[in-house]
Amino acid sequence: MHDGKDRPPLGSELGFATVDHDRARRCGFPEVVFCQGKTPDDAATIAVEILTRADRVLLTRADAAHAKAVLARVPHARFHERARCITVAPSTHTASRGLVAVVAAGTADLPVADEAAVTLEIAGHRVERFTDVGVAGLHRLLAKVDAIRAANAIVAVAGMEGALPSVLAGLVDKPVIAVPTSVGYGASFGGLAALLAMLNSCAAGIAVVNIDNGFGAGYMAALINLRTTPTDDHPKRETR
Amino acid sequence: MHDGKDRPPLGSELGFATVDHDRARRCGFPEVVFCQGKTPDDAATIAVEILTRADRVLLTRADAAHAKAVLARVPHARFHERARCITVAPSTHTASRGLVAVVAAGTADLPVADEAAVTLEIAGHRVERFTDVGVAGLHRLLAKVDAIRAANAIVAVAGMEGALPSVLAGLVDKPVIAVPTSVGYGASFGGLAALLAMLNSCAAGIAVVNIDNGFGAGYMAALINLRTTPTDDHPKRETR
Amino acid sequence: MHDGKDRPPLGSELGFATVDHDRARRCGFPEVVFCQGKTPDDAATIAVEILTRADRVLLTRADAAHAKAVLARVPHARFHERARCITVAPSTHTASRGLVAVVAAGTADLPVADEAAVTLEIAGHRVERFTDVGVAGLHRLLAKVDAIRAANAIVAVAGMEGALPSVLAGLVDKPVIAVPTSVGYGASFGGLAALLAMLNSCAAGIAVVNIDNGFGAGYMAALINLRTTPTDDHPKRETR
Amino acid sequence: MHDGKDRPPLGSELGFATVDHDRARRCGFPEVVFCQGKTPDDAATIAVEILTRADRVLLTRADAAHAKAVLARVPHARFHERARCITVAPSTHTASRGLVAVVAAGTADLPVADEAAVTLEIAGHRVERFTDVGVAGLHRLLAKVDAIRAANAIVAVAGMEGALPSVLAGLVDKPVIAVPTSVGYGASFGGLAALLAMLNSCAAGIAVVNIDNGFGAGYMAALINLRTTPTDDHPKRETR
Amino acid sequence: MHDGKDRPPLGSELGFATVDHDRARRCGFPEVVFCQGKTPDDAATIAVEILTRADRVLLTRADAAHAKAVLARVPHARFHERARCITVAPSTHTASRGLVAVVAAGTADLPVADEAAVTLEIAGHRVERFTDVGVAGLHRLLAKVDAIRAANAIVAVAGMEGALPSVLAGLVDKPVIAVPTSVGYGASFGGLAALLAMLNSCAAGIAVVNIDNGFGAGYMAALINLRTTPTDDHPKRETR
Amino acid sequence: MHDGKDRPPLGSELGFATVDHDRARRCGFPEVVFCQGKTPDDAATIAVEILTRADRVLLTRADAAHAKAVLARVPHARFHERARCITVAPSTHTASRGLVAVVAAGTADLPVADEAAVTLEIAGHRVERFTDVGVAGLHRLLAKVDAIRAANAIVAVAGMEGALPSVLAGLVDKPVIAVPTSVGYGASFGGLAALLAMLNSCAAGIAVVNIDNGFGAGYMAALINLRTTPTDDHPKRETR
């Protein structure tokens, strides 16, 4: 059995958490801190610890208190309020990789879409956002299809009946990461309706992440985009 | 068994069922026999009893054995195999009322769509069928939208992710009766995914019937169409 | 953000939402703003934008803060507190179309029934309300059946065991739009019990909308009523 | 196998089952054999063992094979095919206790209603059956209400939307034992819809047994009826 | 068809509710007001209206505010805090009918058990309470079985695994009304676990009411007890 | 990262399965073959392969065809029909370890209980079976409690309301492995009711395995029993 003896220490032991500095190298992505259920202090301490060896970090499901605690110790951190994310990156950080489209069915789906977009941008991927293109107003969506088709991967975010990914996947030939949201009421059962709809899509080229999991969708799109041969020539834009 | 002798007859007492001859007058629709769980003989006996006072009858969820039993006693009955329906109507029967569109997402949804169509036709409503217009091939659906829009009411039948009614309701201004079907597998859970999607549609102008309930959708569309002011001039077609 | 500049305007771009001025023409209904999850300011801004091109608007799922924000900018708006709706309409607005019955099983179902009624009235449909006619006190319902039967369409609202639409549909020959409500406790599971009961009704002529979706039921009833040949001569009543 | 020799016999040890001869005395009801999952031989052996010390026995969920095996060894047994029950009782057995009403919404609910009725009759209770009185044809039910009201307890059997017990309980002042059946399709989910409806009834005076559990309802009604002061004077009828 | 023409007015119209003064006569039980979702003022107004024609009333799911509003107008009302009930009864009211046992598995189940007990007492039934007799401490339950057996009907209240009614029904020969409670956590899913256990009991003589529905269980037990031939001679106790 | 280079081959590669000869040493249990979904030939081939290096093997979920195929190649194999198991063991095999009690609520639970017992015996554990001790006949269970208490671990098997483990755990001080079975109907939902009841037990000292998973329960009890200090002196019995 593997004993782990001949390897460098697994990470920094903080008492309440073990920070895995090796992750960025192993999985091609900055370390991420899931703030929900963590005190602002704990979240900030973990972030600082990570930054001793890395130049960037992403904190998700963060509220204003988490942001305040992190900003007190890392002044160049940035709080993305609607996305509930905090990012720390070098000032020279650019999103220079190929384009990913983040498409949201309705305005209520924007927090989840933003979480996906922030996740992609901190990892250096260019993101184009498309909003309010739900299937009940099909002309809005059709007007944007050509632009969406230009991306290497598509994150499609929708609550309620969750039909957006199915319609999109029938119109484009790029992988669609579908994110059901808990937007809805009654028999949406907290996003279950949208989740089931996306899993049962009659269109191929769709895979689904957990309800409201914008981070997971962004991460997946980043992995896909990482090695994709560029097929477009949009100008690069800065982000932090 | 309670005999109820001292009251006016409520209908014909067959021992195993009470036939309600008053229903056609009260609800504007021929008497209907739900065959599932009834023996062929029972179904045929009820049909014959109904025909002693009415000129037409609809039998739903009928199989070949039911059809054989009914045809033996009512030679001019007609078995609609895919719709699993048997109809009996006068030879002069025409579908002369305003148009109802019956739209099916995929070929696997056709039995349910057919049940809706047969239900409408036996009640005298004109029906136009649209097939294989699922949302994954949006151009097929868009090519038919103008024709669908001409109907007074729309029955939209879909399994899997059940997105068709949402897309349709965003494109037309007529009431959409949505019918989820049990077509699908895995997390469709026997049509639950489509049902939830339809109930949670982001588009207004949709109401839903039970999974695979083509009859219920046809009946509802018939009630809607019954008093609708004609707005089109399609040629009438005969049916039986 | 995608700017779409090289295409004809799809509507007004507000940054956080795209207003669809064409909807009223396309679907026969005023533009609607779903307030839940929107800030009072955003809701008011969208309402004002709509009113630059339309003479009326309906805001649903609105609370007192939404009402205050809208009234500050549109003084002739009206807040329907129990229905959680805000309506804006010209002073000359009359509900002159054919009659729709809105029937509520219990007093706890009234907010949902009111949402349906307000939705119908803003679109110009006459509404008659029937309350506290649950199936456990059948004589109350039977006493009102003749009046309900006079309507062109019926919105039936019920929580708990959700039996009202089944009973109604057996008594009248008009389409019944069933609205399950989340009224109940224990094994009502937030309205699931009523929803399932309505979907499984032994009576035909029923179609169902989402739990607590009074707006959806009103909208559907409006579409049905829109083209219905008038069959009654009730005096018209004003609404705003 | 544990032999328990140093204790008084708990019943007869058959190897595969322990017969409890004391049950009739302790719970006021004959011993019952649940045949589902038992071989015909095992069921017959248990029945014979019971009859060594008792004069009657009830076998439920029995099929034709069970019936054949029992009749081979107990010629005066009786197979109630639709009820899926076998009864053995002395030839002098009469159903002389107060009246119980067994009410079935539709013909498809009859097997479950019959199981309840047979259960009551073998225990000596008088039963009156009412059939095809579903809530979609309310006039049929209202025509029978006075007769139903005469019973000491009511077993109300319904599938689909399961509304019958709610309506009944609002009309009578006797305890209603509600039995949901698996009759239905689609979103009835094997009787779940009816079960939830009955549990959430807006009427008081209802308690519910398991889906398709006609025996359980009959047993419960028997316990209620056992000590009820007679309030009617119907002529007694024989049964076996 | 029932036309309702030849009967006295159906009740008092309060605008927001129709009071049914005929109910006590029709169903053998005082009028009941379900306070949840009603304002304190509305609840008090309904109670006062009822008391214009009746000498007693029961209000369930009442909180302190409801109690305050009722007591301000009906000083001799009584607030049962744990049972969340308010009762009004004449000072001469005695619980003189036969005995009902109300058995609670754990102390957390007491509010529901109390609601059942208060419901029974306001209707004149004698109640004996048994507490903390869950199946994990079987000796406590066995020590009380003889006392429980003396009742005409048993209300058995339990959350968590809901096994109490099964064990009780195997020990006594009286009807058991089982009440699942939402007591529990995790996979109890708000009382669903207890509900399913009670519905699937291997013991006969059990029927189930909705989760936490102490009132429904008390009402059912009252109907059963109403006409039961007395079989015991416990001293009568007063209640109000 | 672990490369596996410095270790002996991981097992025999059969093409369709990799046999893990190291498992018995690593986990203290013979290799097990899950036959469901495997052809008789494949199951037999795997068993023979295992026996090239081990002296015993257990095959679960085996039917008669699996048994025939194995017996053809391993004549001293034994088919336990009701347990759906095949065992191969040396003729000198004895069940000499401490005692485990396998308790089944009803006769219909015996196949699952047998699977647990066979699993224990092939691993050398002594097993005592207790049958037909469901909670509805509590006296049968109480009569056996002292004998059950003598075991080091208890496997408690029950379907329907699944109360047996709760009652047992309150009576003994040994770990109870609870096995819900799919025995039941209606709202048992394939064993879900029993599963939830066991998970929500008010008694401590219970842990639960999957529905019908007799093997899993036996395996768990074996692990517990393996190192338990003997506390009894029952005579050892042979098994094969």
Place this chain on the structure above:
Amino acid sequence: MHDGKDRPPLGSELGFATVDHDRARRCGFPEVVFCQGKTPDDAATIAVEILTRADRVLLTRADAAHAKAVLARVPHARFHERARCITVAPSTHTASRGLVAVVAAGTADLPVADEAAVTLEIAGHRVERFTDVGVAGLHRLLAKVDAIRAANAIVAVAGMEGALPSVLAGLVDKPVIAVPTSVGYGASFGGLAALLAMLNSCAAGIAVVNIDNGFGAGYMAALINLRTTPTDDHPKRETR
């Protein structure tokens, strides 16, 4: 039948609860008070009553108010905040029994893991904690496997996808008590996802307790550990 006559009084009657002083002797574990739903005063009163006859007590699901009330009356009590437990034990209390491993997948699972650990320690079992060893960072877990393997029993706590027990059970040969937690979001449905995963583990040697039930897991592990022959020589550690 058990009559309870020849035994000492069943416990102290506190009016709102019956304290069972016999439990420690009967089940090998100190009396436990479940605080959820109990007032601080009631919890403290029960604890004091228990301490009149026992030298230790465990209170679970306690909040700060419960702790304050108990400490006011039992100054040497100890509040374990994260575990939500209060313990009272003699100052000489040592955890001297064999080792149990309590393994938590993530930091968010620690409250549940702590409840298990405190439960074990108050009963005298030595506990070793392992944290942040979720399956997504397998190297962390593999580095700790040898230490985990040294325990007699393993409590494995995990939310989200709940895979930890499956992986652990494949690596060690000791019984694994799996505790799903409600940690997660979206389609975790309050821990249901982890619960189902653990019940369906492809590894044997796992049994599952209720969601978040750290106490139940600790209790079960204590029962297993109680009679296990020591196989290790870790130094004993004190606890209180």
Place this chain on the structure above:
Amino acid sequence: MHDGKDRPPLGSELGFATVDHDRARRCGFPEVVFCQGKTPDDAATIAVEILTRADRVLLTRADAAHAKAVLARVPHARFHERARCITVAPSTHTASRGLVAVVAAGTADLPVADEAAVTLEIAGHRVERFTDVGVAGLHRLLAKVDAIRAANAIVAVAGMEGALPSVLAGLVDKPVIAVPTSVGYGASFGGLAALLAMLNSCAAGIAVVNIDNGFGAGYMAALINLRTTPTDDHPKRETR
């Protein structure tokens, strides 16, 4: 709005289905025929129609009858029995695109894994299969990790507790398409347990398709792989 006027005919109208010859060009994938629910004749006719304009086609969910019908008309078709697929491709077809790993937890998951592999190969992608690497035998999986890591995308197929994708995603830095299978029993609820586990994975880089949807996973992996910059130099292998 899209009017469809200026485009070539939408496909061939077969009466029962509309073949979409444009799909391969639009979505980068051959046309696919879902055979389930189609007669062998219909499936073969559609395949032949497709082959009039394309050089390859994939038929999924095909049984032996479908295969026979297709082979009769297209002799160079190939039936992949375990994958339930039929493929038609030119004899010169090679799988020359970058590598995709298809990893199956157990042998019972192979049909679904095969469907994914066949889907990939017909579209020209190289596939490497890894079998029997479930998490309960972690060493088997670890031995294969380096080989899996060489792929551009990973399809991970697992039933039961569905932990494989979580463990894999923690070990590699490539996108993982997770496919839950219906392999399991009891509380696997037809694959629901595995589905929920995969959606709730604690590891990032996973997206999920429907239960048993090997085709969907293969299609998604193909889209990802299509534009991926080659990073390996495995020898190409032929397929048909």
